[in-house]
Amino acid sequence: MVTGGERPPAVEVLSAEKVFSNGTRGLAPINLSIADGEFLTLIGPSGCGKSTLLKLIANLIEPSDGRLLWWRGDFSQVGQEGRRFAFVFQEPTLMPWARVEANVRLPLELSNIAKTKAAPRVAEALEQVGLSAFSKHFPRQLSGGMKMRVSIARALVTKPNLLLMDEPFGALDEFTRNKLDADLIRLWWEGKLTTVFVTHSIYEAVFLSTRIIVMAANPGRIFRTMTIDEPQPRGEGFRDSPKFAAYCRELSTWLAEASLPSASAGVS
Amino acid sequence: MKPLLHSEAFVRIAAPLGVGIALFVLWEVGFRLAAVPVYLFPKPSDIFTSFVNNGPSLFRALLVTLRVTLQAFAAAVIIGTLVAFMFVQSRAIEISLFPYAVLLQVTPVVAIAPLVIILVKNTQLSLTICATLVALFPIISNTTLGLRSVDPGLANYFRMNRASRLKTLVKLRIPGALPYFFGGLRISSGLALIGAVVAEFVAGTGGRSSGLAYEILDAGFTLDIPRMFAALFLITLTGVVLFAAMVVLSRLALSNWHESEIRTET
Numbered sequence: 001m002v003t004g005g006e007r008p009p010a011v012e013v014l015s016a017e018k019v020f021s022n023g024t025r026g027l028a029p030i031n032l033s034i035a036d037g038e039f040l041t042l043i044g045p046s047g048c049g050k051s052t053l054l055k056l057i058a059n060l061i062e063p064s065d066g067r068l069l070w071w072r073g074d075f076s077q078v079g080q081e082g083r084r085f086a087f088v089f090q091e092p093t094l095m096p097w098a099r100v101e102a103n104v105r106l107p108l109e110l111s112n113i114a115k116t117k118a119a120p121r122v123a124e125a126l127e128q129v130g131l132s133a134f135s136k137h138f139p140r141q142l143s144g145g146m147k148m149r150v151s152i153a154r155a156l157v158t159k160p161n162l163l164l165m166d167e168p169f170g171a172l173d174e175f176t177r178n179k180l181d182a183d184l185i186r187l188w189w190e191g192k193l194t195t196v197f198v199t200h201s202i203y204e205a206v207f208l209s210t211r212i213i214v215m216a217a218n219p220g221r222i223f224r225t226m227t228i229d230e231p232q233p234r235g236e237g238f239r240d241s242p243k244f245a246a247y248c249r250e251l252s253t254w255l256a257e258a259s260l261p262s263a264s265a266g267v268s
Numbered sequence: 269m270k271p272l273l274h275s276e277a278f279v280r281i282a283a284p285l286g287v288g289i290a291l292f293v294l295w296e297v298g299f300r301l302a303a304v305p306v307y308l309f310p311k312p313s314d315i316f317t318s319f320v321n322n323g324p325s326l327f328r329a330l331l332v333t334l335r336v337t338l339q340a341f342a343a344a345v346i347i348g349t350l351v352a353f354m355f356v357q358s359r360a361i362e363i364s365l366f367p368y369a370v371l372l373q374v375t376p377v378v379a380i381a382p383l384v385i386i387l388v389k390n391t392q393l394s395l396t397i398c399a400t401l402v403a404l405f406p407i408i409s410n411t412t413l414g415l416r417s418v419d420p421g422l423a424n425y426f427r428m429n430r431a432s433r434l435k436t437l438v439k440l441r442i443p444g445a446l447p448y449f450f451g452g453l454r455i456s457s458g459l460a461l462i463g464a465v466v467a468e469f470v471a472g473t474g475g476r477s478s479g480l481a482y483e484i485l486d487a488g489f490t491l492d493i494p495r496m497f498a499a500l501f502l503i504t505l506t507g508v509v510l511f512a513a514m515v516v517l518s519r520l521a522l523s524n525w526h527e528s529e530i531r532t533e534t
Binding site for chain 1: 419421422424425426428429430431435439440443444446524525526
């Protein structure tokens with residue numbers, strides 16, 4: 001496990017499990033500590049509960065048993081300075097009737113921050129994702145990748161400490177995805193963001209993560225953990241390195257094992 | 269320069285206009301040749317002459333009908349929107365009241381109009397009430413549907429950001445409901461006119477009205493068929509203008525973002 005130095009872990013999942021109302025066991029009790037500044041990726045076959053785990057971390061759903069801690073406190077303290085999180089969905093989920101800048105400003109508006117005070121932060125967030133020139137555009141005038149950038153800018157504008165992303169680039173073509181991955185790793189590094197990322201892509205997981213958690217289904221659980229030992233910030237060169245290929249091969253084998261019906265909980 | 273016939277906008281106007289003119293010419297020429305008497309079925313020229321001769325009284329009647337229509341339409345929009353807001357605030361309210369909204373909708377206005385006209389002394393007001401009853405339902409049902417049809421992802425996002433009920437309504441539900449609301453406006457504007465005319469007919473048989481429907485009734489009594497047609501044309505024209513106004517309004521509000529109003533450039 002990665003240790004977070006003197007800073008407390010961003011999130012601790014303490015024997016949290018999830019049984020859905022129809023009786024399905026979505027997640028077996030899970031123990032996980034997410035260190036401050038870590039880029040953690042959840043990967044696994046469908047039904048392994050990676051999105052469920054992410055929703056638990058976002059407090060979108062509550063655990064049936066066990067509990068979670070955010071910065072060593074409960075969820076009521078989340079939202080205070082230094083304890084903010086933002087969630088990026090699979091879809092950009094933008095308001096089609098609002099211009100790009102208004103979409104990015106939304107979270108500030110929802111927390112009653114004045115428009116004049118919000119403006120420089122919106123501009124900064126758009127700058128970070130390279131969309132300054134498109135602030136007056138409507139979402140329908142943007143490509144899929146650009147919409148996703150707006151969605152990321154909307155997350156960054158709140159200056160989050162923890163960024164939760166649920167397969168954000170899953171619907172994009174590979175070229176756009178690689179580009180956004182490279183941008184994301186830069187933003188993560190510059191902003192010292194703790195990030196929890198859900199993906200189906202092995203390459204994406206290896207390229208981005210400091211740690212990858214491979215999950216298995218029935219019930220959803222942590223199968224194995226892989227630490228990607230590669231200095232940051234990573235550039236495109238990493239993708240072409242033999243090390244990258246080796247990580248991908250190993251992760252691919254693990255995923256295949258995790259997908260077997262007989263997969264039993266392994267030791268990391 | 270592009271030939272006019274290849275211009276979409278030109279064809280859109282010219283084609284139906286051409287059909288209309290052709291029909292009028294056929295009508296005029298055919299009825300002249302067949303020597304159909306004016307009291308059976310007038311020619312366009314007879315109707316036009318009637319327009320000129322009865323201009324002031326027809327115009328006065330138009331204003332009366334238009335006033336009832338617009339008042340009823342405005343009332344329907346205000347009441348309908350308020351009811352829709354109430355419906356989405358609480359499921360209990362919707363369940364208890366929606367059947368009555370349907371009840372109002374399915375009862376023909378001709379059947380209630382005499383009752384309303386007897387109960388309400390002021391003719392103008394009674395006509396407006398009848399027309400409002402007709403125009404109300406599309407606004408209620410469309411706006412309710414719109415306010416409920418919130419993008420689930422965005423709704424989730426608002427909830428996650430702990431948005432207040434009011435903020436969610438103003439920032440998410442209302443803008444999202446606009447396309448449905450404008451759809452309701454289009455239907456309702458036409459219905460308000462129908463309601464007004466039908467109510468005038470009912471009131472007119474009692475001799476208590478002065479709108480276009482009364483003109484039609486009166487022309488029927490005196491066998492002034494061209495005047496009847498002239499009044500009929502005015503009613504149709506009013507309906508078309510109202511509909512067009514709603515189309516323009518909807519385009520102004522939605523053209524930037526909603527699929528229904530986006531004109532593709534291909």
